[in-house]
Amino acid sequence: MGRDLITGHALLGVMLISLAMVLTPGPNMMYLISRSVSQGRRAGLVSLLGIATGFAVYLASAVVGLTAIFKLVPALYDTVKIAGVIYLLWLAWTTVKPGGVSVFSPTQLARDNSRRLWFKGLLTALLNPKIAIMYAALLPQFVDPARGDVPLQVLIFGSVQISISLSINTVYVLIASRLSRFLHQRPKWMKLQRRITGGLLAGFALRIATTK
Numbered sequence: 001m002g003r004d005l006i007t008g009h010a011l012l013g014v015m016l017i018s019l020a021m022v023l024t025p026g027p028n029m030m031y032l033i034s035r036s037v038s039q040g041r042r043a044g045l046v047s048l049l050g051i052a053t054g055f056a057v058y059l060a061s062a063v064v065g066l067t068a069i070f071k072l073v074p075a076l077y078d079t080v081k082i083a084g085v086i087y088l089l090w091l092a093w094t095t096v097k098p099g100g101v102s103v104f105s106p107t108q109l110a111r112d113n114s115r116r117l118w119f120k121g122l123l124t125a126l127l128n129p130k131i132a133i134m135y136a137a138l139l140p141q142f143v144d145p146a147r148g149d150v151p152l153q154v155l156i157f158g159s160v161q162i163s164i165s166l167s168i169n170t171v172y173v174l175i176a177s178r179l180s181r182f183l184h185q186r187p188k189w190m191k192l193q194r195r196i197t198g199g200l201l202a203g204f205a206l207r208i209a210t211t212k
Helices: 008-023 027-039 041-063 066-072 074-096 114-126 129-142 150-184 187-210
Strands: none
Touching: 008 129, 008 150, 027 041, 027 114, 027 129, 027 150, 041 114, 041 129, 041 150, 074 187, 129 150
């Protein structure tokens, strides 16, 4: 049944988009790395659990008809889209401007308990425009109503996205402190990383702005 429900081409497409999204610097990555650097791996993993909960909320919403809501109220989708573009451009500017901060800079954050770490991770995911766009605009493109059981298709694709995202983000958490120290000792590399990050953020904002 699973083979007939979705095609290998569609599954590969979702995997590639999910990988590109998680490798592109954004709010989730920045929060996880900064929290891991300032408070340790355990704090990063608890924060990641909150982000995973946010993914689950988006997936459940998509399964019950998030895309349908955006189609019924196009202005709502446009609002999310514009807000996402502005937010990503702001992140790009704060990264590349003189005195900007790298995602791997050892930022000092107030120490939070597990509950607050989880909750902040949840909010970071829910307010992340990349995830909103992923579930509202990208995943639905791979759903084929002709193959039947649309909610199950969305569930499968969403589960793939979550698995890939959590796997890569776990790596971020585990290597954050080591990579931060490595870059901090090499100012030129840190500057190059900031420019690449800013360029990727701006490019992603442009892609969202031009997506119909």
